[in-house]
Amino acid sequence: MKIGYARVSSENQNLARQIEALKKSGVEKIFQEKVSGKSVQNRPELQKMLEFIREKDIVTVLDLDRLGRNAQDITDTINLIQQREATLDVLSLPSFTDIQDVNLRGLLTNLVFEIYKYTAEEERNKIHARQNQGIQLAKERGEYKGRRRQYSPHGSKRYLYKRVVQMLRDGTNIAQIARSTGVQRRQIYRIKEYALKVGDLGTPKRK
Numbered sequence: 001m002k003i004g005y006a007r008v009s010s011e012n013q014n015l016a017r018q019i020e021a022l023k024k025s026g027v028e029k030i031f032q033e034k035v036s037g038k039s040v041q042n043r044p045e046l047q048k049m050l051e052f053i054r055e056k057d058i059v060t061v062l063d064l065d066r067l068g069r070n071a072q073d074i075t076d077t078i079n080l081i082q083q084r085e086a087t088l089d090v091l092s093l094p095s096f097t098d099i100q101d102v103n104l105r106g107l108l109t110n111l112v113f114e115i116y117k118y119t120a121e122e123e124r125n126k127i128h129a130r131q132n133q134g135i136q137l138a139k140e141r142g143e144y145k146g147r148r149r150q151y152s153p154h155g156s157k158r159y160l161y162k163r164v165v166q167m168l169r170d171g172t173n174i175a176q177i178a179r180s181t182g183v184q185r186r187q188i189y190r191i192k193e194y195a196l197k198v199g200d201l202g203t204p205k206r207k
Contacts, residue, residue, distance in 0.1 A: 001028055001029070001053075001054070001057045001058070002025070002026055002027045002028050002057070002058045002060055002089075003027065003028065003029050003030075003031070003049060003052065003053055003057055003058065003059050003060065003086075004019075004022035004023075004025075004027035004029065004030040004031070004059075004060045004061070005030070005031050005032070005045070005046060005049050005059060005060070005061050005066060005067070006018035006019050006022060006030060006031070006032040006033075006061070006062070006066065007032070007033055007034070007035065007043070007045075007046070007066045008034050009034075009035070009036050010034060010036075010156050011034050011156060011157070012156055013034065015032050015034070017062070018032075018061075018062045018066070019032065021062045021091055022060055022061075022062065022091075025060055025089075025091055027060050029052075031045040031046065031048055031049040031052075032045060033045035033046070036069070046067075046077070050080050050081070050084065053081065053084045053086045054084065054085075054086070055084070055085035055086065056085065056086070056087075057084070057086040057087075058086065058087050058088075058089050059081050059086055059087070059088050059089065060088075060089045060090075060091065061088070061089075061090055061091070062090075062091050062092055063090065063091075063092045064090045064092070064093065064113065064116050064117070070121055070124065071117040071118065071121045074113075074117055075117065078113065088109075088113075090113075090116075093112055093113075093116060094112055149194065151164070151183075151187065151190070151191050151194070152194065153198075153200070160181060160183060161191060161195075163181055164177055164181060164183060164188055164191050164192075165191065165195050165200050165201060167180070167181075168191075168192055168195065168201060169201065174188050174189070
């Protein structure tokens with residue numbers, strides 16, 4: 001069976017391009033999610049897919065980095081797929097399906113994966129280095145405002161923020177809010193502190 005996996009890192013991003021490519025490749029079932037690629041444990045749909053796949057299944061992704069955010073994460077996920085005796089097909093990378101020799105096909109596929117992981121990791125490191133340089137320059141100029149909060153009135157998770165704030169206003173306890181929203185307790189305390197600071201839970205604190 002050919003099984004697809006699609007992932008984007010945030011709710012604001014769109015899965016349509018990946019899903020369309022997977023369907024065109026003949027995928028029969030697609031697992032999809034909007035979540036950061038930090039770890040397998042934080043990706044419920046990936047976990048479901050890993051539990052679903054069986055021997056001789058083909059796991060298909062559009063790009064290899066959909067499986068993880070760095071080389072080690074990608075390697076770990078590939079190993080989990082191989083432990084289920086399934087194979088991996090990456091649509092954006094060369095395919096060696098025409099090669100009859102199984103060992104040679106596997107060798108070439110793994111070689112391509114390793115090269116891709118290395119180059120992707122290097123590019124990611126360069127991006128982070130450029131970002132850090134930009135932040136440092138902005139700090140020196142007094143222009144750096146810091147990263148925008150995800151849980152805030154205008155952040156990427158503003159809907160959850162507003163829901164948590166409303167529940168806090170209603171007097172709902174932290175444990176119940178966590179169960180209802182899926183937001184961790186520690187994050188709810190941070191939201192509460194920030195909401196008090198900006199006046200979303202009453203009078204803003206004096207500086």
